[in-house]
Amino acid sequence: MVQEATKPAAPPNTVTLTIDEREITVPKGTLLVEAAKSAGIDIPVFCYEPRLAPVGACRMCLVEIEKMPRLQTACTTPVADGMIVRTNAEKSRAAQSDVLGMLLANHPLDCPVCDKGGECPLQDTTFNYGPGISKFIEPKRTFPKPIPLSPLIALDRERCIMCYRCVRFQREIPGDEALTVIDRGSHSEIAVTEGRDFDSPFSGNTIELCPVGALTSIPFRFRARPWDLTKVPSVCDKCSVGCNLNVEYRNNAVLRLTAHPNPPVDDGWLCDHGRFTYDYVNDKNRIDRPLIRRNGQLVPATWDEALDLAAQRFRDTADRAGNDAVGGVISARATNEELYLFGKLFRGALGSQAVDHYPRTGSAIGPFGVDALHGSIEALERMGTIVLLGVDPLKEQPVLNLRLRKAAKNGARLVVVSPEANDLDPVAAHALRVPHAALPTLAATWANLIVTEGLHDAEFIGGRTAGLDRARATLVDFTVERAASVIGLSAELIAAVGRALAAQGPSALLFRRELSGTIDHAQWFAALNDLSLLIGATKEDGVFGGLVTQNNSQGAIDLGIAPEGDASPFGGKAPSALYLLGVDPLGDGRAEALDGVDFLVVQELFLTDTARRADVVFPAVSWAEKEGTYTNLERRVQRIRPAVRPPGEARPDWRVIRDLGKRLAPNGFAFTSPTAVWQELAAAVPAYGQLSYGALGRGGQQWALPHIGDGNGGGRFTFRSGDLEGGAGR
Amino acid sequence: MALAPETIAEIERIRAALPEARSALLPSLKAAQGERGWLPQETIKEVAEMLGLDPNPAYMLATFYTMLHTEPVGHYVLEVCRSLPCYLRGSDGVTEALRAELQPDEHGNSADGLFSLKIGECLGDCPHAPMMRVNDDFVGPLDAATIPETLAILRRRAEGGRVRGLMADPAAGPAPNEGPLTFSNAIQSLPLTRVRD
Numbered sequence: 001m002v003q004e005a006t007k008p009a010a011p012p013n014t015v016t017l018t019i020d021e022r023e024i025t026v027p028k029g030t031l032l033v034e035a036a037k038s039a040g041i042d043i044p045v046f047c048y049e050p051r052l053a054p055v056g057a058c059r060m061c062l063v064e065i066e067k068m069p070r071l072q073t074a075c076t077t078p079v080a081d082g083m084i085v086r087t088n089a090e091k092s093r094a095a096q097s098d099v100l101g102m103l104l105a106n107h108p109l110d111c112p113v114c115d116k117g118g119e120c121p122l123q124d125t126t127f128n129y130g131p132g133i134s135k136f137i138e139p140k141r142t143f144p145k146p147i148p149l150s151p152l153i154a155l156d157r158e159r160c161i162m163c164y165r166c167v168r169f170q171r172e173i174p175g176d177e178a179l180t181v182i183d184r185g186s187h188s189e190i191a192v193t194e195g196r197d198f199d200s201p202f203s204g205n206t207i208e209l210c211p212v213g214a215l216t217s218i219p220f221r222f223r224a225r226p227w228d229l230t231k232v233p234s235v236c237d238k239c240s241v242g243c244n245l246n247v248e249y250r251n252n253a254v255l256r257l258t259a260h261p262n263p264p265v266d267d268g269w270l271c272d273h274g275r276f277t278y279d280y281v282n283d284k285n286r287i288d289r290p291l292i293r294r295n296g297q298l299v300p301a302t303w304d305e306a307l308d309l310a311a312q313r314f315r316d317t318a319d320r321a322g323n324d325a326v327g328g329v330i331s332a333r334a335t336n337e338e339l340y341l342f343g344k345l346f347r348g349a350l351g352s353q354a355v356d357h358y359p360r361t362g363s364a365i366g367p368f369g370v371d372a373l374h375g376s377i378e379a380l381e382r383m384g385t386i387v388l389l390g391v392d393p394l395k396e397q398p399v400l401n402l403r404l405r406k407a408a409k410n411g412a413r414l415v416v417v418s419p420e421a422n423d424l425d426p427v428a429a430h431a432l433r434v435p436h437a438a439l440p441t442l443a444a445t446w447a448n449l450i451v452t453e454g455l456h457d458a459e460f461i462g463g464r465t466a467g468l469d470r471a472r473a474t475l476v477d478f479t480v481e482r483a484a485s486v487i488g489l490s491a492e493l494i495a496a497v498g499r500a501l502a503a504q505g506p507s508a509l510l511f512r513r514e515l516s517g518t519i520d521h522a523q524w525f526a527a528l529n530d531l532s533l534l535i536g537a538t539k540e541d542g543v544f545g546g547l548v549t550q551n552n553s554q555g556a557i558d559l560g561i562a563p564e565g566d567a568s569p570f571g572g573k574a575p576s577a578l579y580l581l582g583v584d585p586l587g588d589g590r591a592e593a594l595d596g597v598d599f600l601v602v603q604e605l606f607l608t609d610t611a612r613r614a615d616v617v618f619p620a621v622s623w624a625e626k627e628g629t630y631t632n633l634e635r636r637v638q639r640i641r642p643a644v645r646p647p648g649e650a651r652p653d654w655r656v657i658r659d660l661g662k663r664l665a666p667n668g669f670a671f672t673s674p675t676a677v678w679q680e681l682a683a684a685v686p687a688y689g690q691l692s693y694g695a696l697g698r699g700g701q702q703w704a705l706p707h708i709g710d711g712n713g714g715g716r717f718t719f720r721s722g723d724l725e726g727g728a729g730r
Numbered sequence: 731m732a733l734a735p736e737t738i739a740e741i742e743r744i745r746a747a748l749p750e751a752r753s754a755l756l757p758s759l760k761a762a763q764g765e766r767g768w769l770p771q772e773t774i775k776e777v778a779e780m781l782g783l784d785p786n787p788a789y790m791l792a793t794f795y796t797m798l799h800t801e802p803v804g805h806y807v808l809e810v811c812r813s814l815p816c817y818l819r820g821s822d823g824v825t826e827a828l829r830a831e832l833q834p835d836e837h838g839n840s841a842d843g844l845f846s847l848k849i850g851e852c853l854g855d856c857p858h859a860p861m862m863r864v865n866d867d868f869v870g871p872l873d874a875a876t877i878p879e880t881l882a883i884l885r886r887r888a889e890g891g892r893v894r895g896l897m898a899d900p901a902a903g904p905a906p907n908e909g910p911l912t913f914s915n916a917i918q919s920l921p922l923t924r925v926r927d
Contacts, residue, residue: 176784177784177786177787178784178786179786180786180787180789180790181790182789182790182793182794183793183794184793184794184851185851191789192786192789193771193774193775193785193786193788193789194771194789195771196785196786
C-alpha cells in the first residue's frame with residue numbers, strides 16, 4: 001500500500017536545488033548553467049560552451065545564490081543540495097546589464113556590415129539583457145580591420161570580447177595550440193605567432209564558436225546575411241565519418257556549410273576539408289548537358305540520344321563479346337540508392353559480374369561474419385584501452401580523431417602503432433613506430449603473449465569462442481623475441497605493451513584494412529580476429545573494425561558492389577565497354593584501366609581527363625543536389641537532402657542509371673524517386689530492411705550486426721589463425 | 731640568430747630540472763632574453779622548438795609577462811605601476827614626469843636608447859606606492875617632482891661605461907657580460923626613494 005506523504009527520496013547521486021522558485025533535481029556535479037537549462041531557464045553566457053572546460057572569463061552568467069556573499073558565475077559553480085538560486089531577480093539582472101555594458105564598451109556598432117549580424121549571441125543577449133544605452137562616452141578602442149589569420153579565417157580584434165572559446169577549442173579538442181592569446185588584461189588579443197597561419201585542420205569550428213563577429217569565414221565574408229540563407233540539413237561526403245552539416249544556399253549557390261550537430265557521429269564538429277570544400281558545386285565549368293562523340297569531337301546531345309547510344313552499345317558489346325565484356329565502376333562516394341541501381345543495371349539488366357566501386361575497399365570480415373565495424377564511434381569515449389594499428393585518422397577520418405582525443409581525455413589508454421609520426425602520439429600511452437609489413441607479426445605476437453600468460457578473460461573466451469587451441473598451435477611461434485628481431489623494437493617494450501592491451505575494461509581495436517607491401521591479408525585479418533577476441537574488443541561494450549575511407553565505402557560493401565573472382569573492370573580483364581560514374585582513372589594515374597576499352601561512358605561533374613576520352617559523357621550531380629543515403633564507417637545510414645538545383649540539363653545520377661536500365665531490361669527499373677529505390681534496396685538487403693527511413697533523416701541509424709549465432713562458429717566467435725596454413729603473419 | 735651555446739646549455743639544464751616541458755618555458759625564455767635584452771620572434775620559436783612545444787603558447791607567455799620583451803628595449807626598463815593603490819598615490823603624475831623627461835617614441839624608448847618606459851599592472855609592492863620596476867628592482871615611493879634627479883642618477887651610472895644601450899640592432903651582437911648590475915647600490919642616494927632589498 002502507498003505510504004502517506006513523505007516525499008520520495010531523490011535517487012542517489014542527484015542534487016535538488018531551487019532555481020527561480022522552481023525545484024530541480026539533477027545529477028551531482030552538474031554546473032548551475034546546465035541545471036537551469038534542463039529546467040528551461042535561460043542564463044545568458046558567452047564564454048561557456050558545454051564541450052569545453054568552463055573558465056568563467058566573461059562574467060555574463062552571474063547569478064544570485066542565497067548565503068553566498070557575492071554573485072557567482074553559473075558556468076563554473078556546481079549545484080549543491082538545497083541551493084537557492086535567482087537568475088532573474090534585481091541583483092542578477094543589474095549584473096547582467098552591467099557586464100554587457102562593459103563588453104560593449106569597446107565593441108564597434110558595425111552590426112549592419114558584420115557577418116555575424118542576425119545570428120550573433122552578443123546581439124541577441126544585448127537585446128534580451130542589455131542596458132540599451134551605454135554609460136561610456138570615451139572613444140572606443142580601434143584596431144586595423146580584419147586581419148587574415150589564414151586563407152580561411154579573418155580576425156576582427158575590435159569585435160572580440162575575449163571569451164577564449166576559440167583558443168580553448170584549439171587547445172582542448174584538436175590539441176594543436178594553433179591559436180593563442182597575446183598580451184594581457186584589456187590589451188589581450190587573439191593571435192598566432194608572427195609569420196605563421198592559423199593552420200589547424202579544424203580551424204573553421206572557431207567561426208561557429210565565436211559568439212561575436214571576431215572570427216569570420218573569408219570565403220563567406222559579405223556574401224549573404226544569415227537570414228537570407230536557406231539551410232538544408234545533410235551529411236558531409238568528404239570522408240567515412242559522415243558528419244552532419246547544413247548546406248546553406250542563396251540564389252541556387254551554396255554559400256557556406258555549417259555544423260548540424262549529430263553528437264554520436266561528430267560531436268557537432270566539422271573539419272576544414274568538409275566545411276570549406278564546396279566551391280566546385282557552384283563552378284561554372286561543370287558539365288551541364290550530355291555529350292557524345294561525333295567525328296572525334298565531344299558535342300552536346302539530348303538525353304535521349306546519349307542514353308540510347310550508351311544502352312545500344314552496351315547491349316551490342318554484351319551480345320558480341322559476352323555479358324562480362326560490359327563493365328562498370330562507380331565511386332564509393334555515390335549514394336546507396338545509386339550503388340544499388342548500378343549493381344542492378346550490371347548484374348540484373350546486363351548479366352555482367354564486372355561491376356566494382358572505387359576506391360575499392362578490401363574485404364575485412366570480422367568475427368561477426370560480416371564486414372563492418374562492431375560498436376560505434378560514440379562508444380570509443382568509454383574505452384579503457386584503444387589500439388590503433390596502422391591508422392592515422394587525422395589524415396583520413398579527421399573528426400574521428402577528435403573522438404579519440406576525447407577518449408584519451410576520458411582516461412582511455414591509447415596504443416598507437418603506425419609507420420610514421422601520428423597525430424595521436426602525444427596523447428597515447430604507447431606510440432610505436434612499426435612498418436606495415438611487420439603489423440601482422442606484431443598482432444600475432446600480442447595474441448600469443450596474452451594467451452600464453454593467461455591475461456585474457458577466461459570466462460569470455462571459454463564461453464563465447466571456439467578454436468583457441470588450434471589458434472594457439474599456430475601462434476606459438478610468435479614469440480616477443482622473434483617479433484623484436486623482425487620489427488626492430490625491444491622485446492621488453494613489445495611485451496609490456498602487449499600486457500597493457502590485456503588490461504580489463506572495454507577495449508577497442510581499429511586497424512588499417514590494406515597494408516602496403518606484399519602482405520597476406522588473410523593472415524593479417526586472422527591475427528586481428530584473434531587479438532580482438534583476446535583483448536575483449538568483440539564484447540558488447542567493445543569496438544572492433546577496419547576503418548573505411550570514403551563516405552559510402554561501407555554502403556558499397558553492404559550492397560556487394562564488388563566483382564567475384566577476377567572480373568573486376570579495374571585490375572582484372574579489361575571490359576570492351578566501360579561505364580564510369582564519378583571515377584577518373586586517368587586523373588588518378590591508372591591509365592591502364594582503360595586499355596582495351598573501345599566504348600567508354602563517363603558520368604562526371606567536370607570534363608576530367610577520363611571524360612575527355614569518353615564516347616558518351618553524362619553530367620553528374622553533386623552531393624548538394626541529390627537525395628539519398630550514405631552509410632558511414634560505423635554502419636550508420638544517414639540521409640542527404642538536395643539543396644540546390646544542378647546546372648543546365650543535369651539530372652540526378654540515380655535517374656540516369658534508371659533510364660539506362662529501362663532501355664536494357666524489360667522491367668525492374670520503374671522507380672520514380674530515390675525513396676522508391678530505397679524501398680527495394682531495403683527489401684533486398686536484410687540489414688537495411690530493419691532500418692526506419694524516417695530515422696535516417698534524423699541523425700541516422702546503425703544497421704544491426706547479426707546475432708553471433710548467425711555467424712560461422714555455431715553461435716561462437718571463432719579463432720581464425722588456426723585455420724591458416726603455416727600460421728598467421730609469417 | 732641562433733641561440734648561443736651557453737643559452738642552449740642553460741635551457742637544457744632548466745628542462746632537466748623540471749618534469750614538464752611547459753614548465754621550463756618561462757625560465758628558458760628569461761634565459762634567452764639574457765642574450766640581447768629582448769626576445770625576437772625567431773628566438774621565441776627556437777626556445778619553443780628546443781622544448782618540443784608549439785611556438786604559439788611561447789608567444790603568449792612572452793607577451794603576457796612584462797619582464798619579457800618582444801621588442802627592443804633600452805638598458806633600463808622602467809615599468810610604472812598603474813593599478814589602484816599606486817594611482818591613488820599619484821602614479822599618473824609620475825608617469826607624466828617620466829614622459830616629459832624621456833620623450834619616449836611610440837615603443838616607449840628614449841632617443842638615447844637608454845630607457846624604455848612601460849606602464850604595468852600591480853607588482854605587489856603597494857606599501858611603497860607609487861612605485862616602478864627598474865629592470866629587476868622595485869623603486870618607490872616615487873615623487874613626480876624628483877623624477878629628473880632619479881633619471882640623472884641612472885644616466886650617470888650608465889655613463890660609467892657599463893651600459894648596453896638600446897639593442898635594436900642585432901648585428902651589434904650580444905652585450906659584453908659585465909656581471910649583474912645591482913641597481914640598488916647605484917641609487918642609495920636617491921632622494922625619497924626606497925630600494926627594496
